[in-house]
Amino acid sequence: MAREGKNAEEILKYYFTEVQIKEFDRPSINKPLQGKIIVLDPGHGGVNTEDTIGPTGLREKDVNLSISLQLAELLRNAGAIVYETRTEDVYVPLSKRCNLANKVRPHFFISIHQNNFLNPNISGSEIYHYRGDKESEALANFLLEELWNTLGLIKRGIRNADFYLLREVKSSVIHVEVAFITNPKEEEKLRDEKFQHQVAKAIAKGIMKYYGYE
């Protein structure tokens, strides 16, 4: 067939019907997260949800969703395959969030939350992971560093926890508490759409740094 002037694709298609020829997507500067699968999980949602309400009424569930939607877009632009446990203000049981994760087997499952405490002066970021999950711990370090560098959010630390999703999702999971919605200053920042976007950018940058891209 080659002697008859057929090219490689024509020859392959002659012998293998149904075959599709595609460019192989390898990670590049433009698509540093090519091939990575990430599940984003904005905490809470819907009517009977146990999210925290800030001193002037900001809802944690809304902030979580806004950050997550923007983060999804940034990660997709960087080449990642992104799944979201919710994209609107609806109630999604933890078991359903878990099932989605265990079906798509992501490289990372990232829950987004805002923290709360009785003392309104407490501020900063915390990240939780399941004990012994070294990948999550390493990623958490990059994220805390970015949140501190770009937004000045105090690094309160990385901790082990036994939350349902950390335990039941069979992939690396991190639970990010971006800031304290019970702190009036942080509530004000979290209400600002520009700040929400910067949080999404900091998390996206942290993920890229984890994978070795600056």
Ligand SMILES: [Zn+2]
């Ligand atoms: Zn929460």
